[in-house]
Amino acid sequence: MQSQKEQILRDAVTYALLIVSILCLAGSAAVSLTSCSQKAVNEDAMSGYSGYTSESTGPALSMSACNPCPAPKAEWSYAFYKDGSGFNREEYASIREGGFKSPLYDPVSTFSIDVDTASYSNVRRFLANGGMPPVDAVRIEEMINYFHYDYPQPKGEDPFSITMEMSQCPWNRDNMLVHVGLQGKRLDYKDFKPSNLVFLLDVSGSMGGGGKLPLVKESMEMLVRELGRNDRVSIVTYAGAAGLVLPSTSARHRREIIKALDRLEAGGSTAGGEGIELAYRAAWENLIPEGNNRVILCTDGDFNVGVSSTPELVRMIEEKRRAGIYLTICGFGMGNYKDEKMEAISNAGNGNFYYIDSRREAHKVFVQDMRANMFTLAKDVKIQVEFNPARVSQYRLVGYENRLLAAEDFNNDLKDAGEIGPGHSVTALYEIVPAGLGMGAQRVDPLKYQENKPVPEPRNRNEILTIKFRYKNPEENHSRLITRVLDESSMEFADTSDDFRFSAAVAGWGMLLRNSPYAERLTWDQIQRMAEESVGPDEMGYRAEFIKLVKTCRELNG
Template sequence: MSAIFLLFVSLFLNISTDSAVVIGTVTDNNQKPLAGVNVIVEGTKVKAQTDSSGKYSVAAKAKDILIFRYSGYKTEKRKVGTKKVIDVSLIPTIAVVVEEVEAEVVMDMQERATPRMMIRGVASPIPQNRESYNQIEENIFKNVLTAPLSTFSIDVDKAAYSNVRRMINNGQKVPEDAVKLEEMINYFNYEYEEPKGPHPFSIHTNLAHTPWNEETRLVKIALQGKHIPLEHVPASNLVFLLDVSGSMNAPNKLPLLKSAFKLLTGQLREQDKVAIVVYAGAAGLVLPATKGSDKTAIFEAIENLSAGGSTAGGAGIELAYKVAQENFIKGGNNRVILATDGDFNVGASSDRAMGDLIEEKRETGIFLTALGFGMGNYQDAKLETLAQKGNGNHAYIDTMQEAKRVLGTEFGGTIYTIAKDVKIQVEFNPQKVQAYRLIGYENRLLTDEDFNDDKKDAGELGSGHTVTALYEIIPVGVKSDYLKDIDNLKYTKKIINSAADELLTVKFRYQKPEGSESVLITKAVQDKAEAMDTDFKFASAVALFGMQLKNSEYTNNAPKDLVIALAEAGRGRDLEGYRAEFIRLVKTYSPYQEEAAE
């Protein structure tokens, strides 16, 4: 018995001393951290995932082998041995080596050689940057006496922030039109109180001193959508509309797309169904409507996708809506999920033509989500148009970490709408406010008459979504260089009605997802400035950084240090590290980066 006991103790000690926690950092071949890398102990179910800094920790034994797996990159293996720290650099699976080849003498008028690029041994011209963004004219301060109303559609899209983050991390110049302030602010989740009444969202307002300008005040208007548990979400009829054209043949495009949609598929239920339509030179149905529980069939269809051909986007959209209509679930969630770099070049390809097509299709009750992938020819303007016209949302996926956020953590909000055509109209009290400026939302502005027009399309609010809008105001009595003189009106006399201490009144209109008549909510905001809470500080930090990226005249020359101080003070609980990532991003960015990219 004593011998058996000693053997047991010996085995226990060996197991105990053999186990350890291995830590490390995973980067790409440019030494930039990779988030969402799977770190697996070979032959076991033990695994971990890298955070936004590329760091991981996993329990392993000396004899174990760690597998580092990330979509679009070559899988690496490392034996643990006696090492407690294992750092790994992953290499893209499609290595692009740019090299100048022997010049070809071209006898033309220019008499110059064309630089060539080698991709897997095949020479092709070096691609130009064809990324496209809608032009944005920054909102100015408006005089309350001549423009007392400000009207706009909500925007829950988050594509601009992840796209800007990608550019900064890659050392690229950030085009001013790529910086959409509202999408940067609304990328982050805020801890607003949930709705308790009959409406699908709660309303929150705050007034504070503007951090970057002591002469002005900052107003925050925020919505918190009701969280609907996934098990209570109606059955979904989804059509994956996937771009498999030649332009998608890159590690951060089709391979990342496949991994992202497998992640989405993992959350489907038996009552859900999904079909897959692909488009390249032509459009085709590769998977008919299939139960969400039949994940093997869906996974196989996704895995078998390959890229090649031109981009028949119009035909793909036509077919996707046709399939969605054939499998329509009354009272359910009917949606087309488009994934592409946005490079439509066959058939209906102009923004107007595609927008008209989507507007026609949305009358069927089928919503649209547009997901952008890749770089170099990412067509943000086109995808933004499609999402707006299709009663849907738009996101940009640059990493598996972002895919997990959009199609994993926030899956319910991405696919399930709780309120549509949500509009906001603010009336300012001229006894309190001289001028105001809406920060961002330039592409979402509406005419004042649109607010009461239920046929006028506006933004959609998903389950659990938050919306934050900021106004910078100039109080009465303050002299400011931003105020522009306006002549007195000859034929109209402005009558100012007393509104006591009200600074402004904000009105909201929304429709139920299957309704056509709007519901009106009104809320007055008192002229009482308060200290900024954590969320207000962070939102103002993001707004200021976005203004700096846009070279806005309204930053009042505030330094980057103010952005960092506000963000750190507003970091809060930050359970998933997105606010900490923002702080690192601001510290990383330098205006010299812009100059170097010229």
């Protein structure tokens, strides 16, 4: 009789927890919708639906809130699914894919560089679990820039080399594809300045489990073993409150640092804002003038105590970056992962953003690419491309939707932009419609008060575009300018470099994952063939792994 009562009690508790979870989800969704002045969800919002299934996650829903929300990021995307512990929620900012523009009406394209790679490894995690990712988890530029490309090292005083190629666009043979590669100078280890690192580690209850805090501890241990004798480490943790676990300690005392990591356990709520405040204070108190001063935040992004909203956190981080302290954010885990929040604060904090889904990815970020990821070669790096309307009737930047800048931001040294580390490369692709093919469905009505037509000049008639880069040295506040021109010279797609063709394969894969209207002529088989024919040297096997992911997508989509 007693065991029967206990069973009834356990069942009641289980059902009560299930009901609370459902009500919490409903409340969260209601807030995201009713906070707008327009209560109805428009057709564009519902077009974000992504129903994927897997044994571990079940069905998913990606939904954007309505347009008039006053917040800086007006749209959110939620991925709902069920795992072994109940209903959980992941959040992604809604992405609206950029379309074609006319150089007659929009003569320049301006954006901030991006060396983040979080989207690629996060998408890999979804596929490994047997399901397709929500479309808003897919940021094409981060997928392209996950891979290393064989661009030449810079010569002369500039810390960058610039490589450009043009060929037929593989997903639309009537168009052309322009590949732009930016390569940062590699530095010898002896040239690196000492580091003052603060590990800001989320040890709240949501970080329990093998894919979160245990992997965080292992990742930070990998990084500690890469540090030099002149580097220093502090450890700040946060759960219900923030605390200094380890004061600034020389990396010579590696065992002491690793023991402090080993003692960490998960539990409690998440006072992320308080943790950020304490971490930056620790970094400031141990600041190394002209050194590498950096906060490394490891979390699933679920801040729910104190300063916790994305706009509040962004404003806080923007204030902190003025001290010359950089920020690296590493996302961990699944089920409660807040991608949009972490990407927003990394962009605001002179930082970069990675998603760690495995020991192998931790080794890539904290060992193999540590010097590129943990040091800064140049800050506020911006790109501006001007297209020659005598040669280009339309252009479209592939990806970088949340990195776009106003044209006037390019020359504004007060405008924040992306950072790049030594040895890092940045790749961008433009799909262009050659002049003479017309504006098609993108045509803009003729202007009433001015003429918009190309003015051909003999001296630049063969130029396709002019590309300009602005960057600042880490210790400077005034930018420097690099300018290059791409002339009208193209080759057959099969004759282009491995880097050109492989980056095109990754871009096409991202477009298919996003159900892009510009990928209507693409198939998974075409992407696979393109990648297989352009693997090139692949010492670490990352390109081979990409081909396996494409095969997984093909199988999941029949």
